[in-house]
Amino acid sequence: GENVEQHPSTLSVQEGDSAVIKCTYSDSASNYFPWYKQELGKRPQLIIDIRSNVGEKKDQRIAVTLNKTAKHFSLHITETQPEDSAVYFCAATQRSNDYKLSFGAGTTVTVRA
């Protein structure tokens, strides 16, 4: 099955700086990669996703890049704000397994004011 590794496990950044979270996946057939943000005690919320036919996608301060050859993808948050503090999970999946999500272990991001 799919195995997703996520790094770092914790990340502390100064407000206004950028944050980068990296994930690798094992199954070359995976073709859909969502990112979820989870605040304490809350549900995971989709913040951005990317499909394997695209190398990069951006939505305001958030961007995701995908390298299919190396089987890794990354989340980039620019101009971080205190409300960006949360746990971020990457995931990988594919249509053949009904898009069940295989999650990374999560990254706890703390934005220092």
Added chain:
Amino acid sequence: EPEVTQTPSHQVTQMGQEVILRCVPISNHLYFYWYRQILGQKVEFLVSFYNNEISEKSEIFDDQFSVERPDGSNFTLKIRSTKLEDSAMYFCAVREGHNQPQHFGDGTRLSIL
């Protein structure tokens, strides 16, 4: 607001008892999923459900677990003979169709005593 409502928000049950967790989508979703998240850990896939049958399940989803959609609306997860290690947050997720992302409900916190 989440696209799916989960009840109850918190369930406390004695070990060995059966619990039923419920999930109600707010629109016509075709694909349903259950995930669990043990405190401080990553989200883990349990089962996916499409067209009134299980389409994928993980090794966690053993004979203790079952799912059904009895009335075409509610999607339920039943856990028989609960164990201490079943204590976790259980999330229902839904997907409208192909190439659509999964959206999570607010979850049910299950505490087994």
